[in-house]
Amino acid sequence: MHVPDGFIDAPTSAVTGVVATGALAVSLRGARRELGGTSRDGGTSRASEAERGGERAAPLAGLVAAFIFAVQMLNFPVAAGTSGHLLGGALAAILVGPYTGVLCVSVVLLMQGVLFADGGLTALGVNITDMAIVTTVVSYAVFRALLAVLPRKRRSVTIASFVAALVSVPAAAVAFTLIYAIGGTTDVSLGKVATAMIGVHVLIGIGEAVITALTVSAVIAVRPDLVHGARGLRQRLTLRSPTPGSARAGGAPVGALVDAPASAALTAPVTARTSRRALWVTGLVTSLVLAGFVSFYASSNPDGLEKVAHDKGIDQKTEQHATAGSPLADYDVKDISDARLSGGLAGVIGVGVTVVAGSAVFWAVRRRTTPAPGASDSAVSPVNTGL
Incomplete structure (x- = not known):
């Protein structure tokens, strides 16, 4: 759904640029809380479980951006002559938090626009507003609303992720239609545009939902303590005696049901065998394989916006991208004739640049935080959850 230059007029593009800038400023402040472990009460209390979780998850934020970049290269067919790809707002919001999620997707869009001529530079504000802000805000609101009514289990997080991602894509299509209604450069029936955009993006949303749910x-x-959307959940746990006939285990009667934080109790048994470093390396290798190899087999059909734009005539004033002549334009490395090698190498470079840029952004965000005095990140004793 990358909007190219020329679809939206200059005044509207400028306004969306201001909106995007303001949202990014707010997201930077919010990401400091999500990633840095800063206490909201002036540092007088012990860091909360969510804040400690943010500190643990911070190194993964750059990886999330790189993974989204890689998966966005995997266009999948959704209808005759049309394809779709991950937008990533829901995935990022659920994994690392809504504020950090906006920054993740924005980093991806910036890398795509500057290096790969994907998404217009004058339309960068439109793309960030539509693909980063709208998808993240809508999906996270739906996700939280569902968690409030679903049983407090791991499966509920996956179900809520699926529905939230599904809703976020047509929401982005509606947002684009509204932006086009205000500043579109061609005279096209908005009813036809809205019907076509929403219709095809509902189908794309199904693919988005599957990818998001599977990833989450x-x-x-392996590490539910690193999933932002799973923090704060509490579920009934059975505390079992380590020896037969023992009357108490962990301070509670044998078989007693107590409330415990899901992201603490559920993760203790698996943390020892799945370190953050192992998860990070696995995620990076997966991203490199997807972008460097699997992307060659992605659908070559135009995505939903491109198809609608061509069919409805809203692409009549499309302008050439400012970096159309760059060495990586259109996800191909200049002067390499082999299509498989050229595209794969471009994908690998993109993942590398995105993970470095994203990590630098989130490292800087953490550096600007002030840890709460007395905050503790002590390990939680393993508890048999019975799951």
Whole structure:
């Protein structure tokens, strides 16, 4: 859904640029809380579980951006002559938090626009507003609303992730239609544009939902303490005696049910065998394989916006990208004739640049935080959850 130069007029593009800038400023402040472990009460109390979780998850934020970049290269067919790709707002918001999620997707869009001529530079504000802000805000609101009514289990996080991602894509299509209604450069029936955009992006949303749910489920399976959306959940746990006939285990009667933080109790048994470094390396290797190899087999059909733009005539004033002549334009490395090698190398470079840029941003965000005095990140004793 990358909007090219020329779709939206200059005044509207400028306004969305201001909106995007303001949202990024707010996201930077919010990301400091999500990633840095800063206490909201002036540092007088012990760091909360969520804040400690943010400190543990901070190194993964750059990886999330790189993973989104890689998966966005994997266009999947959704209808005759149309393809779709991950937007990533829901995935980022659930894994690392909504504020950090906005920054993750924005980093991806910036790298794509500057290095790969994907998404217009004058339309960068439009793309950040639509693909980063709208998808993240809508998906996280839906995600939290569902968690409030679903059973407090791991499966509920996956289900809520699926629905939130599904809703976020047509929401972005609606947002684009509204922006086009205000500043579109061609005279096209908005009813037809809205119908076509929403219709095809509902189908794309299904793919987005599957990718998001599978990814969130995979991370929860090994390190649920690093999933922002799983923090704060409490679930009933059975505390079992380590020896037969013992009357108490962990300060509670055998078989007693107590409330415990899910992201603490559920993760203790798996943390020892799945370190953050191992998870980070696995995620990076997966991203490199997806972008460097699997992307060659992605659908070559135009994505939903490109297809609608061509069919409805809203691409009549599309302008050439300012970096169309760059060495990596269109995800190909200049002067390499082999298509497989050229595209794969461009994907690998993109993942590398994005993980470095994203990590630098989030490292800087953490550097600007002030840890709460007396904050503790002590390990939680393993508890048999019975799951």
